[in-house]
Amino acid sequence: MIERTRMANKSTVTEFLLMGFSDNRDVQFLHFVMFLFIYLVALAGNLLIVFVVILNHHLHTPMYFFLVNLSLTDICYITTTIPKSMAVSLTDNKMITFPGCVAQVFLVIACVGSEVSLLTIMAYDRYVAICHPLRYSLILNRDVCSQMAVASWITSLIHAFLQATITFQLHFCGLNIIGQFFCDVPQLQKISCTDTKFNQIFMWIVGFIASSFCTGFVFASYGYIFSVILKIPSIQGRYKTFSTCSPHLTVYSLFIITSMFSYLRPQTLSSPTIDLLSAVLYAVLPPVLNPIIYSFRNKDIQEAVWKIMSKIKKGSSKSD
Template sequence: MSNSSSMPQFLLLAFADRRELQLLHFWLFLAISLAALLANALILSAVAWDHHLHTPMGFFLLNLSLTDLGCICTTVPKAMHNSLWDTTTISYMGCAAQVFLLIFFLGAEYFLLTIMCYDRYVAICKPLHYGTLLGSRACAHMAAAAWATGFLSALLHTANTFSLPLCQGNALGQFFCEIPHILKLSCSHSKLRELGLIVVGACSGFGCFIFIVFSYVQIFRAVLRIPSQQGRHKAFSTCLPHLAVVSLFLSTAAFAHLKPPSISSPSLDLALSVLYSVVPPALNPLIYSLRNQELKDALRKLMTGCFSEVINSPSSACYGPH
């Protein structure tokens, strides 16, 4: 038995053994990460500069883009580095940092999605109280609570996981550090504390899921009572982006962690881990920009302003719409 603190490094799962495939994974991850960075940066800029998006939903969307950027920057750079340099190692501290940051950003994102569901519920079911229930102070407090909850959860899980003794080697069956794979390296009798934290976290996550389902049941009932078809379509279209993002986030994460052991394999686990940790942060900006007319208008003005600045003064920076 060896203490985890004496472990110099962990071994991550390689995407492929052939050099050509490793380079292909590098370029694929580079394209996905650049697309995610550009898309989320555009949303951050649009929300920050366009006063039409200075709304509760715009504020929460800005926070969501920050969590997406954090998720991409936590897992993808190390995977790209390993593919490019044909290595699979990650240091002990680097692994701990990955675990902490991933739980932090994913936890904050999940709670932000729950808050955004509450925003849609109030906007459609209690429109007269929208300004009272979702004022600037209330929005700031809810966003701060989401970030603080993610931070606390990440701190507890990381501290507890990396205090466990390891007796099963140092090879992780994943391309990034993840708690379930680290627990497989730990001695069986020392996993109970972390498993208890996982159960508490799962109960909290399930509570958020029940809240989201209950809110959307109320939203759909309210939408169906709207007399005009145009009004129903407009109300429902404001919920579609959030519903799509929540469905993508929950379905990929649930299938990756709750799939039957009989269908588990290294290649499938690798594909699913990419699906839930890399794909949603890259697709979320696209989903929101396709259905949100105000966001599309702001992005169009932002891009027009950028091109105008470049054409009129190539040496100047792009400051966004005025």
């Protein structure tokens, strides 16, 4: 503790170095190409969902309203990290400014919080739709949906502000190398030359409370949902009802498991390889897989996409 304080008085870090995946130029180029492909797939998938829902009036329901919000969050989420990482690989300039690092931390945490909040709200949406179908439009009217979406963003921004504030109140001196492809809170705590116990405890408490509440709420919602599904007499009816829930349940499980492993795992399970892998799992994988899962498992979106494509083909054939 005394040694860290002495180090903090010597110099102050004004920029950080993102180590990324490799110093080999061939590997860096491969990383650039792969991340570019992943980024374009994520953008295309999430923008497709946004435009399909906006253009199709049959999809103007609470479920797809929250899905659009989730897609916009995913776009913000992956745009916060991947473009900078691609620039590092392409130019071999690993430097990120102090304000740039602050912005990354703030936006990543805000997007993570918003993602968890929206997925929890979407579990409530499925509960109301299946357990109280006749009151669905009354319970989840436009004002209620808007208020819940705004509340998820506000709480996420407040948490991100608090987490970024206590993170960058730490002293960074001498060592400014982040063993990650973006500014990540656990990595910043590792290179800090001041005591990080309070930060770690704060992150653990907030993460444990938030994940416990959201997971408990989701499990409770699906407990009621499954009890209703099991009462449906026909197997086809059960499958059709469950098919509206399976994409959400898959997406939520994927995100909560990867994010908890990244932020709440003990230090003994930390190594450069595991840290990079966990970061890819929770920061890159969900924005890519979310639209794919919802598109392949949701017939309404598939039909809406085919309708739009057929209209485009008819328009192009008439112009010819």
